[in-house]
Amino acid sequence: MDDHPVHQVAEPIRNVGTSDRNFYDRYYFNCHPRRSSHPCRSSEVETTPWFIFGLGVYPNLGVTDCFVVVRRGDDHIVVRGSRALGADRDDLRVGPFRTEVVEGLARLRISLEPGHGDVSFDLEFTADAPAALEPRHFQRQLERVTFDTQRFVQTGDWTGSITVDGTRYDVTPEEWRGNRDRSWGVRPVGEAEPPGRRAASSDDASFFWIYAVMRFDDFAVVSIVQEKRDGERVMDDARVIWADESRGVQWLGRVEHDVTFHPGGREPASATLRFIKPSGATTTVTAEPKLANYLGFGTGYGLEQDWRHGMWQGDEKVEALRLKVSEIDPTMKLFCPVDHLASFTLTDADGIVHTGEGLFEFAVIGPHDQYGFRDYVDVAPEM
Incomplete structure (x- = not known):
């Protein structure tokens, strides 16, 4: 890439514009069955994988x-890998995992070879x-910038297969969809840093x-x-993102939320979001979470001290683990x-009702x- 005119700072592409240890560059994908082929009722949703990579x-x-x-029924199944970053940041292989940009902003392929746990897959988005x-995400605690990130989001369909515990699921665009995002910048990663004065700060933590990310027939919100x-x-x-690119992206208004919790925890039983413009025009969405994927467990988001995003694990390491959600x-x-597979009912400012999922x-x-x-540790009261 250094032979292309794409530089942003006076450094080779290999070197980013800040020495902050927390700089990252990340892909996220999810894949789930469409409501039309697998109605969003918990007993039916739980028989198919709720997949995040x-x-x-x-x-x-x-x-x-x-x-x-992968969340399937009561099973929480993880395969994870880590390796030393080489000179080529665009080498997206980690052991048996592969990520490939087939066509920028249009098609990407992800895969995991069999034999490294209870999950394998070969999928194209x-x-x-x-x-x-999306808007720039910026937050500062005292003088330290803790978040300075940019992200884009995109919805799409999937083709390929997922195998879980020896059961193969054929994935077709007619039956499977999802969303992906790309984010990069600064946010806390790896081992925790000594907080310094921030440990005594009264700043709200x-x-x-x-x-x-809600997908409807002709648009996403x-x-x-x-x-x-x-x-x-x-x-x-x-914002509403129209499938017809000529219609662009449109702001829906400021957000108000009203969440109802399951007793004894902080997981949402339902949520109502209202997007209100200065004119008073209001779009209302009701969200009904159907199946939770606890992606914080085993994947590096910080709950385990021995495996965190960006943590040095040696030249190459691949692990598998399995938990019971219960x-x-x-x-x-x-x-x-927590990433919930959910159904959504949207009533737009003109009173037209749309149903979707995501x-x-x-x-x-x-x-x-x-x-x-x-x-x-406060939780929602028991009924």
Whole structure:
């Protein structure tokens, strides 16, 4: 790439524009059955895999790593890999894992060879809508920039196969869809750093997060909310992305949320999102989470101290693990985002109703005034 006129700073492409150890460059994909072929009722959804794959490059840590996590019934199945980053940042192989950009912003292929755990796959993602940039994600704690990231999102269909416990699932565009994103920049990765003065800071460390990617017949809606304990917004965005690229991307308004929780935890039973424009025009979405994928467990998002994104594992390492969802410590679930396969009902500003499906990623970590959580281990009351 250094022979192409694409440089952004006075460095080779191999070197990023900051020496911050937390710089990362990441792919995320999910794959799930369409409602039309597998109606979103929990008993039917649980018989098919709810599949998530991620790959990250960490130039200043010298690491590339990846994971696949599948939720099927009560099974939480993970295969993960890590290797030393070579001179070519575009080499997206990690042991038996492969990621390939077949056609930029249109088609990508991901695969995992059999024999490295209870999951293997060979899948190609084909976009059904243009990639859309999301707002810049920036947050500072004291003088330290903790988040400075950019991301784009894209919906699409899948072709190929997934094998789980010896059962092969043929994946066709008529029956399987999902979304992907690409993000890069600075956010906490790898082993925790000494916090310095931040350990004594009274800055709000609470984290409330909604990231919803909703696919309807002719368009997708992406909504992002991050806020502090008192509701002050770090991010607030809702946009419609039309499958017809000529219609562009349109802002839907500021976001309001009303979440109902399952008793005894912080997992959403349902959620209502309202996108309100200054004119008062309101788009309303009801989300119904159907199946949770606890991607924080075993994949590197920070719950285990021996495997974190960007953590040095040696020149190459591949591991597999398996958990029962029913046996996961409920307290640990309070400390990571959860990706829910969900159905959505959208009523637009003209009163027209649309139904769809997709991702409802949710977390409320720490105190949160709106929902009555006073500390990190408070849960929704029993009925």
